[in-house]
Amino acid sequence: MGNGTVLIVDDEPNAVKVLSAILLEADYNVVESIDVDMALKALHQEDVDVIITDLRMPGRDGMQLFEYVTENHPDIPVIFLTAYGSVDSAVHAITHGAFYYFIKPPDYLKLKSILSRAVEQRRLKREIDTLRKRLAEETSLPRIIGKTPQMLKIFNTIETIKDSESSVIICGETGTGKELIARALHFGSDRRDRPFVAVNCAAIPRELLESELFGYEKGAFTGAVSRRIGRFDEASGGTLFLDEIGELELSVQAKLLRVLQEREIERLGSNRKIKVHFRLISSTNRDLGREVKTGNFRKDLLYRINVIQINVPLLKERQDDIPLLVSEYVNEFCIREKKVLTLSDEVMGIFQDYHWPGNVRQLRNVMERAVVLSKGDTITSRELPEEFISLKKREEPLHSLKTLSEVESEAVRNALRVCNGNKSKAARLLGISRKALYKRLKDWKIE
Ligand SMILES: Nc1ncnc2c1ncn2[C@@H]1O[C@H](COP(=O)(O)OP(=O)(O)OP(=O)(O)O)[C@@H](O)[C@H]1O
Numbered sequence: 001m002g003n004g005t006v007l008i009v010d011d012e013p014n015a016v017k018v019l020s021a022i023l024l025e026a027d028y029n030v031v032e033s034i035d036v037d038m039a040l041k042a043l044h045q046e047d048v049d050v051i052i053t054d055l056r057m058p059g060r061d062g063m064q065l066f067e068y069v070t071e072n073h074p075d076i077p078v079i080f081l082t083a084y085g086s087v088d089s090a091v092h093a094i095t096h097g098a099f100y101y102f103i104k105p106p107d108y109l110k111l112k113s114i115l116s117r118a119v120e121q122r123r124l125k126r127e128i129d130t131l132r133k134r135l136a137e138e139t140s141l142p143r144i145i146g147k148t149p150q151m152l153k154i155f156n157t158i159e160t161i162k163d164s165e166s167s168v169i170i171c172g173e174t175g176t177g178k179e180l181i182a183r184a185l186h187f188g189s190d191r192r193d194r195p196f197v198a199v200n201c202a203a204i205p206r207e208l209l210e211s212e213l214f215g216y217e218k219g220a221f222t223g224a225v226s227r228r229i230g231r232f233d234e235a236s237g238g239t240l241f242l243d244e245i246g247e248l249e250l251s252v253q254a255k256l257l258r259v260l261q262e263r264e265i266e267r268l269g270s271n272r273k274i275k276v277h278f279r280l281i282s283s284t285n286r287d288l289g290r291e292v293k294t295g296n297f298r299k300d301l302l303y304r305i306n307v308i309q310i311n312v313p314l315l316k317e318r319q320d321d322i323p324l325l326v327s328e329y330v331n332e333f334c335i336r337e338k339k340v341l342t343l344s345d346e347v348m349g350i351f352q353d354y355h356w357p358g359n360v361r362q363l364r365n366v367m368e369r370a371v372v373l374s375k376g377d378t379i380t381s382r383e384l385p386e387e388f389i390s391l392k393k394r395e396e397p398l399h400s401l402k403t404l405s406e407v408e409s410e411a412v413r414n415a416l417r418v419c420n421g422n423k424s425k426a427a428r429l430l431g432i433s434r435k436a437l438y439k440r441l442k443d444w445k446i447e
């Protein structure tokens, strides 16, 4: 059965039998069906490499099967067998992407050679697909930037544990890079060719989460119109990333625990057990120990998922990484925006003092905005959002002391503004005489 799986579709049982025998002889795995419905079922259940189908059949015909396959399994080549009278349709199918057609009875020698080409084509298509996907993932995988001791420690941990099977939990505030670390763990490991399946437990509505994770059989509930593979299934052989695992409700926690213990699942609406084998990486910005105490998180589940814990520090706790990140993002966005920009020391100073509640994500957004807004060749504080500027103003007296007369003139202007320009009132507010006020207005040329 080493050459591949061929699905044969023909309403004439004898024709199926003959072809089937020939292909078995040629070391193919054969799936037989005598109508299109049967063929569709087989397509669901088997990993079919090539379809050989009769064109004219009662009920749905070969052309309809071909349309279904083009739509749903575009990588499976279809070869038509057709009676002499329907050559036109077969030619039509060829122009729409069918692999080949034979007039019945076919030259079996030729059929076998075409078949092996079809199998080869499918194999290549799949290979190209995986390579393309992998390339896209690798090139879109950003580096984790950092040189502070805290980050170096994380790099070290990633390197040590990446190929292990143990569950990992990544803890940290929003935007600190938890997902990035999860991806680095997967794509740096020997599982990199297997799936990385990320589920955001906070983003999926509660009532959908279970079917999302476990999948379901057709008809498992109203609306389950076809079978659906769950995320556990999908991640099998690779990594399952449960983002914001602290948001799981208790009933789903219990089910997850079972899966982790038994390493098998049942789809909703089915009692067939399916083996699943994935590495679990979870992330949270909650203190799960505290959630356990308040009864919102299962203790036994916490033990299971935090075999290895990675704690990602806040950006403000690793200030030395800021210049590194800034220059990375200035580069990235300058290339995108086709600009050449440098960052003023003033801005770098502001960044070092800022508290970064949104951590690296916020820094990235701030840099994107600044690069887009910059007109000259330097990024200045003018290109920063409001909260950075007010921060700067608040701290200004510390850096540059004002002279007494600057302070006085500011006070006079403020008093006049508050009193809508009424000088008597303003003088009273300032605790000086009207005469004294007039003198100052004259000195400072205030109208
Ligand atoms: N050390 C880092 N080096 C480079 N980019 C980083 C780093 N940390 C975070 N980022 C970037 O910051 C953004 C947020 O990171 P990520 O999504 O991994 O954070 P998170 O911790 O999962 O946040 P949340 O809890 O909000 O989901 C991403 O664009 C990511 O590429």
Ligand SMILES: [Mg+2]
Binding pocket: 178, 179, 243
């Ligand atoms: Mg995240």
